[in-house]
Structures are given as C-alpha cells and as structure tokens.
Amino acid sequence: MRYRNMSEFNLNILGCGSATPSLRHLPACQVVEYRGNLMMIDCGEGAQLSMRKAGLKFSRLNHIFISHLHGDHCLGLPGLLSTLALHQKGGTLTVHTFAEGAEMFSGIMDFFCRERSFDLQFNVIEPGKRQTVLDLPSLTVESFPLRHRVACAGFLFKEKPKMRHLKGDMARFYNVPVSQIKAIKEGADFVTPDGEVIANDRLTTPADRAASYAYCSDTVYDRSLADVVRGVDLLYHEATYADDCAQKARARFHSTASEAATVARDAGAGALLIGHFSNAYNDESRHLAEARAIFPDTLVAREGLRLEIPLKQL
Amino acid sequence: MRYRNMSEFNLNILGCGSATPSLRHLPACQVVEYRGNLMMIDCGEGAQLSMRKAGLKFSRLNHIFISHLHGDHCLGLPGLLSTLALHQKGGTLTVHTFAEGAEMFSGIMDFFCRERSFDLQFNVIEPGKRQTVLDLPSLTVESFPLRHRVACAGFLFKEKPKMRHLKGDMARFYNVPVSQIKAIKEGADFVTPDGEVIANDRLTTPADRAASYAYCSDTVYDRSLADVVRGVDLLYHEATYADDCAQKARARFHSTASEAATVARDAGAGALLIGHFSNAYNDESRHLAEARAIFPDTLVAREGLRLEIPLKQL
Numbered sequence: 289m290r291y292r293n294m295s296e297f298n299l300n301i302l303g304c305g306s307a308t309p310s311l312r313h314l315p316a317c318q319v320v321e322y323r324g325n326l327m328m329i330d331c332g333e334g335a336q337l338s339m340r341k342a343g344l345k346f347s348r349l350n351h352i353f354i355s356h357l358h359g360d361h362c363l364g365l366p367g368l369l370s371t372l373a374l375h376q377k378g379g380t381l382t383v384h385t386f387a388e389g390a391e392m393f394s395g396i397m398d399f400f401c402r403e404r405s406f407d408l409q410f411n412v413i414e415p416g417k418r419q420t421v422l423d424l425p426s427l428t429v430e431s432f433p434l435r436h437r438v439a440c441a442g443f444l445f446k447e448k449p450k451m452r453h454l455k456g457d458m459a460r461f462y463n464v465p466v467s468q469i470k471a472i473k474e475g476a477d478f479v480t481p482d483g484e485v486i487a488n489d490r491l492t493t494p495a496d497r498a499a500s501y502a503y504c505s506d507t508v509y510d511r512s513l514a515d516v517v518r519g520v521d522l523l524y525h526e527a528t529y530a531d532d533c534a535q536k537a538r539a540r541f542h543s544t545a546s547e548a549a550t551v552a553r554d555a556g557a558g559a560l561l562i563g564h565f566s567n568a569y570n571d572e573s574r575h576l577a578e579a580r581a582i583f584p585d586t587l588v589a590r591e592g593l594r595l596e597i598p599l600k601q602l
Numbered sequence: 603m604r605y606r607n608m609s610e611f612n613l614n615i616l617g618c619g620s621a622t623p624s625l626r627h628l629p630a631c632q633v634v635e636y637r638g639n640l641m642m643i644d645c646g647e648g649a650q651l652s653m654r655k656a657g658l659k660f661s662r663l664n665h666i667f668i669s670h671l672h673g674d675h676c677l678g679l680p681g682l683l684s685t686l687a688l689h690q691k692g693g694t695l696t697v698h699t700f701a702e703g704a705e706m707f708s709g710i711m712d713f714f715c716r717e718r719s720f721d722l723q724f725n726v727i728e729p730g731k732r733q734t735v736l737d738l739p740s741l742t743v744e745s746f747p748l749r750h751r752v753a754c755a756g757f758l759f760k761e762k763p764k765m766r767h768l769k770g771d772m773a774r775f776y777n778v779p780v781s782q783i784k785a786i787k788e789g790a791d792f793v794t795p796d797g798e799v800i801a802n803d804r805l806t807t808p809a810d811r812a813a814s815y816a817y818c819s820d821t822v823y824d825r826s827l828a829d830v831v832r833g834v835d836l837l838y839h840e841a842t843y844a845d846d847c848a849q850k851a852r853a854r855f856h857s858t859a860s861e862a863a864t865v866a867r868d869a870g871a872g873a874l875l876i877g878h879f880s881n882a883y884n885d886e887s888r889h890l891a892e893a894r895a896i897f898p899d900t901l902v903a904r905e906g907l908r909l910e911i912p913l914k915q916l
Contacts, residue, residue: 308685309651333681337623359684359714367647370673371622
C-alpha cells in the first residue's frame with residue numbers, strides 16, 4: 289500500500305483560549321491547510337498576526353468559517369480583511385457565517401475598507417441544520433448544529449473518496465488507452481481489444497483513505513454529536529472546563545474535558561484535540577488527565593501547534 | 603524647589619506601527635497614565651492584550667480617544683470593550699471619536715455586547731476644530747485637527763496650572779487659618795490679625811510646572827502644528843517614513859521623521875517621540891538619525907516603552 293503525502297492536510301492552532309485573549313491563550317482561531325489552500329475556522333482578535341507568526345500566507349486564504357457570533361470567535365475578522373486588502377490580495381474570499389454575521393461584517397467592511405482588492409463574499413449558513421457549505425473537487429466542508437447559548441455551527445472537513453492508484457507499468461503492458469484510465473482508477477476492470485478481462489487489482493493499488501477533521505466549539509455536551517462526527521480522524525472539541533467546573537460548563541453551554549473525551553470515544557475518533565480553555569486555569573494538565581482517562585488519544589491544543597490529519601502518531 | 607512625584611504622568615506605547623500589525627510593530631495604541639487613571643489614545647487590534655502585557659489595569663481605564671477611523675487606529679475597540687464587560691468593569695467609559703465612529707462602534711457593541719457592566723458613552727469630536735474634549739480637575743485634553751486623508755484629530759494632554767506649595771512650618775508660625783490656605787497657595791499674601799502683611803514667598807515655594815503631552819498621528823507635515831503644540835513637554839509625531847520616501851509620505855498624507863523633527867524644533871518641544879512606522883523598514887535607525895539631525899532630543903517609540911512626562915532625562 290502506498291502512502292499519500294501526509295502534509296497535504298494540516299491543522300494549525302492559532303488560538304485556543306476562550307472569552308478573552310490572555311497572557312496564555314489567544315481567542316479561537318484555526319487554519320486548515322488542504323493541498324496548499326488555507327481555510328480559517330473562527331477568527332478571534334489577533335488572527336492576522338498569528339497567521340504571520342505561523343508563516344501562513346494571506347494570499348492562500350480563501351475561506352473563513354465562523355462558528356458563531358460571540359466576539360472571541362470573530363472580532364479578528366475586520367482587521368484580517370482590512371489587511372488582506374492592504375496586501376492587495378486578489379480573487380475571492382468567502383466568509384461562511386450566519387445571516388446576521390454576514391450583515392454585520394459586511395457593514396463593518398463597507399465602513400472601514402470599502403475599496404477591496406478581492407471579492408468579499410458571504411455564504412450564509414443556516415442555523416440548526418446540517419449542510420454542505422463548501423464543495424471542492426476533493427474536499428467538502430459541512431456545517432452542523434452545536435448546542436450553545438446562541439446559534440452555533442460545527443464544521444466537518446472531509447476528503448472525498450479517493451481514486452485507486454494506477455500501476456503505470458501494468459497500464460503500459462496492457463496498452464490501456466488514456467480514455468479508460470479514470471474508470472479504472474474508479475475500480476473498473478479493463479477489457480483488452482481481444483476481449484480479455486484484466487481484473488482491476490492487477491492494474492491498480494488501493495486508494496488512500498479519505499481523511500477528515502471535525503471542529504466542535506462552542507458546545508455543551510451533546511451525546512448525539514458522536515453520530516455526526518463518527519469515525520473522524522481528528523476531532524477538535526471544546527473543553528472549556530475540567531470536571532471541577534462541570535456545573536458551570538452546563539450552565540454556560542460549554543463542555544468539560546471529560547465530556548469532549550466521551551464524544552471522541554463514542555464517535556470512534558482517531559484522535560481528540562481539546563481546546564477553548566477557560567482563563568480560570570493556570571494550565572491544562574487537569575483537562576488532559578481527565579480526558580485521557582476516557583479517551584487516551586487526546587492532545588491539548590496550544591497556539592502554534594501544527595498537526596497532520598490524520599495524525600502520524602500520537 | 604520641591605519636585606513633584608514624576609511618575610504621576612506617564613505614557614505607555616502599546617503599538618507604534620502603521621497600517622497592519624507586523625512581526626515588529628502593533629498598530630497604533632498608547633495609554634496615558636495620569637494620577638492612576640488610564641486614558642487610551644487610539645486602539646489598534648491587540649490593544650487589550652498589550653494592556654495586559656504592560657500590567658495596565660482595565661478597571662482604571664475610563665477614556666479612549668480615537669484620532670481617526672482607519673482600522674489600524676480603532677479595530678481593537680470592539681474586543682477591548684467586550685473584554686471590559688466580561689471583566690465586570692464598572693463606572694463609565696467614554697469613547698471620544700467622530701460622529702460616524704460613535705455610530706459604528708455603538709452598533710458593533712450593541713451586536714456583540716449588548717449587556718454591559720459599565721456605562722459606555724460616546725463623546726463626539728467635531729472634526730476640523732480645536733476643542734476641549736475632557737476637563738478633569740487637574741488636566742484637560744484638547745483635540746485639534748490634523749491633515750490626513752480622512753478627518754483626523756490630534757490630542758493635547760495638559761496639566762492645569764498648579765498651586766504653590768505651602769511651607770507648613772511657616773504657616774504654623776503665622777497661625778494661618780485653614781480658610782486662607784487655598785488663596786495663599788494661589789499666590790495671595792497673608793495679612794495677620796494685627797495687620798502685618800506676610801509676602802507670599804515667605805509662606806510658599808513655587809508651583810510645579812504643569813506638564814503636557816501632544817499626540818499627532820496621522821498627519822502630513824503641517825508647519826502650523828508647531829503653534830498648536832508649542833512648548834509641549836513631549837510631542838509624539840508620526841514618522842511613517844524616512845527621507846527616502848518623502849514623496850510617498852506627502853502623497854499618503856503621512857510625515858517623514860525629518861518633518862516630525864521640524865515640528866518639534868519649531869514648537870520648542872521638550873522632547874520628540876516618533877512612531878507610526880511603515881512596515882517597509884527593517885528598523886528605525888534612519889528615522890532616528892534623520893530626526894536627530896534636526897531635533898536632537900528625539901526618541902524612537904517601541905512597544906512596551908514607558909516614559910515619564912516630562913522626561914526625566916533623554
């Protein structure tokens with residue numbers, strides 16, 4: 289079995305704190321790299337500077353997904369968009385957000401940055417509904433509802449099923465015409481001009497596994513989430529609190545690390561990344577210990593972390 | 603002559619870059635400390651985090667002055683105000699800005715942070731006019747017009763004339779009644795019950811000098827500014843460019859370091875602090891050399907710099 293280049297699908301954590309920037313964490317922001325394209329999830333204040341620090345190029349950013357309209361998830365947007373315009377970014381940039389977000393940010397941008405070098409589009413996400421918000425040739429992004437104090441969406445990045453790999457030498461041996469190659473990569477057998485059937489597995493090796501990543505923040509513990517993100521390679525689930533604040537978590541529609549781990553376990557996730565940490569903690573050692581007791585393949589987010597999806601190793 | 607406690611009037615530089623945050627500079631933000639109260643001038647993205655880093659307490663911040671409505675001077679405001687509310691800041695916070703700024707930011711705050719623990723007030727600055735925007739018992743803040751691409755205001759922080767210092771031993775010797783002390787501190791002689799006139803300078807030592815600070819950013823070189831800021835102890839004047847970009851400076855309504863120094867020299871300023879540096883430079887050595895050739899008492903701003911006003915020494 290061949291291995292694909294693992295670095296074509298990466299996750300960059302730019303901010304994994306909650307509520308306000310602190311000396312330890314920045315507010316929510318992540319950048320998914322997929323085959324050289326950058327897609328941002330949430331855009332807390334400071335996102336643009338974090339992109340620079342991480343060496344992520346503004347010119348490659350074409351999509352921004354906003355989970356919900358709390359300031360710590362989107363107040364970095366006006367500054368980032370203004371900077372993109374000053375940098376003469378071209379093409380289209382699409383912000384995926386709820387209707388009120390589209391209206392608010394479009395108003396802010398018309399005020400602060402009316403002349404833009406790029407085409408700023410808003411793709412309206414409907415709250416409370418699972419839907420495909422982006423459909424690229426080899427990847428889809430779906431939004432799905434999370435249970436928070438306000439309308440909130442999670443995002444599922446899923447590679448499309450991949451084609452089998454053609455064995456070049458065998459294809460040449462059987463004189464497979466170019467017109468047949470797509471069908472063969474999709475699993476068809478090949479019939480030679482004199483009627484001989486060549487079984488597909490003589491001509492191809494299996495397709496790489498399609499990888500996936502799910503972002504669940506902010507949300508109260510919701511057992512039904514496991515179905516939505518079933519089998520995902522990497523699950524980011526908020527873990528604002530540790531067990532000591534379980535009640536506060538419920539009251540504020542946030543989760544504990546144990547609850548995040550329960551979702552990961554029930555979903556059969558490949559790995560769990562916890563984040564969105566409350567400023568009330570001095571470190572996340574409790575969160576990690578409590579999550580690992582339930583789901584051992586748990587990692588703690590931190591600003592600057594870059595992970596390959598699926599993770600090469602834990 | 604007695605010396606007042608010099609640390610009662612300080613300037614903190616939180617951001618001295620221009621246009622966008624960079625790896626070297628943050629966008630415009632300063633905090634004036636006056637007798638324990640904090641007043642912010644401009645509020646570029648990241649201002650709230652810089653306050654934390656500088657150890658400046660949110661609870662002491664009661665006034666924010668916005669020079670103009672370019673994003674690099676005010677896009678940190680929504681995040682800062684949201685954080686103040688989350689921190690349960692009490693009292694009143696006044697944002698001094700032009701009418702459109704008041705409307706825009708009040709709309710943003712109603713969207714992101716409708717329930718506030720403090721009273722958010724907007725004090726509308728009229729563009730193109732010199733005016734007192736804040737009148738405290740011992741300090742006034744005036745705004746004055748700057749020449750930029752959009753309406754822009756500079757700010758002059760000026761201590762009110764101070765009272766003379768009473769010599770306690772002499773006051774006791776002459777049995778000066780409490781009711782007379784204010785008049786004597788203001789310069790009056792004292793007449794004893796039997797008609798003897800005690801000259802004021804036997805009872806008092808001279809008042810401390812009233813200190814002042816002027817903020818001029820953003821502005822094209824404007825020779826008439828020297829009159830507005832005449833005799834100021836510390837002048838912050840933008841120096842976006844060095845002489846190599848003098849033409850660009852004029853075209854964009856910015857200044858060079860030499861022009862900033864010319865204003866400082868013509869105004870007879872005590873010292874000049876240059877800032878608002880373009881990201882096109884790797885350091886500000888050219889700016890400094892060119893400014894000092896015209897006005898030797900020039901300093902270069904940098905994030906984290908804290909200066910006493912007037913400067914104790916250069």
